[in-house]
Amino acid sequence: MELGMIGLGRMGANMAQRLLRGGHRVVGFDPDADARAAIVSHGGEAAASLQELVGLLAAPRALWLMVPAGEITDRTIQSLLPLLDAGDAVIDGGNSNYHDTLRRAQQAAQQRVDYVDCGTSGGVWGLAEGYSLMIGGDAAAVERLRPVFETLAPAADRGWGRVGPSGAGHYAKMIHNGIEYGLMQAYAEGFSILRHKAEFGFDLHQLAEIWRHGSVVRSWLLDLTADALAKNPSMDGIAPHVADSGEGRWTVAEAIALDVPAPVITQALLERLRSRDDDSYADKLLAAMRNEFGGHAVKRS
Incomplete structure (x- = not known):
């Protein structure tokens, strides 16, 4: 499947790399020329503008937004929607407020564009471990995008799912x-x-390591805490x-x-x-x- 990725910051770039490794075609856009060059170096393609990005994708298009929540997301959508056709899909993978998501979904629906909200967790580890994806939107649109979600998730059959209509993903x-x-x-x-x-x-690091195995408080957060304590047990300089x-x-x-x-x-x-x-x-x-x-x-x- 092919996908347009808008926003090639650290998380967006990592998601693009995971998709490329999964055999998808990814065309990225970012105002930063270095970010565009980076995705090309990983086997993707880059566009110098939203107009060029849309033109490089075959209909029905799928465009994933990985930009800061709030005004930047609104500006991007306002610039993007006039370029799209009925049947295209916009996926917002940022941490948008679900009230904003409901408003944007209604705006997109006026052009018969599917608006899918994807709450994304995984941070800097997502490239290697996969992302937890909580997805809201039209069921048919989510099903069409299934290959993308299956590739980004830890496995095709776990770590992702449609949790409800528009807004439900960001709410979750x-x-x-x-x-x-x-x-x-x-x-x-x-x-x-x-x-x-x-x-x-x-020895706080020792205790964290003990708790990581068999304890009822074991978790990925505890794994990361153990790493932090190994590097800097007294938290000097923080x-x-x-x-x-x-x-x-x-x-x-x-x-x-x-x-x-x-x-x-x-x-x-x-x-x-x-x-x-x-x-x-x-x-x-x-x-x-x-x-x-x-x-x-x-x-x-």
Whole structure:
């Protein structure tokens, strides 16, 4: 099968390589000339514009977007849709908000273009291990694209599937990332407690390796944690600042909208926000209050 890949950043380029290895024809477009040259070096083709990309693909076309969520995705779609014909398909593999996906799917439907949302997990390991694909959209369109999904997934019969209509794929990926927040926070807190129990002198990497095999808390995240602890057990040179992609916030907002309690995911998000406050006014005020009511000492900066 042939596919147009729009966005040849690290993840898009890796997905293109996996498709090429699977025998698909991939034509890539990226504003960066070096990114276009890279896909050619791996056996793909490159287009210098969206117009050229569409012209190089036979109908019905399939174009995979791997660009940052939000305004860039909107601009790309607005430029792309006028170039497409009825029966073509656009797959959004980024971390788009599902509300945006529903709007874009309606816009595409006006031109009888299939809009498929594909929540994609696997990160930098996807090229070697395969990607977990949560797919939303018209069932017939997803079936036509089956060869692409089977190649990108860990295996043809696992790690991917159509989970519902338009928006369902990105919704499932949003919740996936919310769960990820909670898992990561639990691992981080547990290893922090172990590190602070200085009298036992725990080797955190050793413990992570023990837990990786047979333990009920074993997981791919624990595998990656073990790798990180092997490289830098004291986390030297790493600032205690944790960013978020936005999907944890969306997950918490959905929980509130649906009246579903999600305390672990919510607290994990709040801990990330807290990590960015280098000069916490709230903590200063807490110290001042303790001094006021109990005469407790205040640590001066």
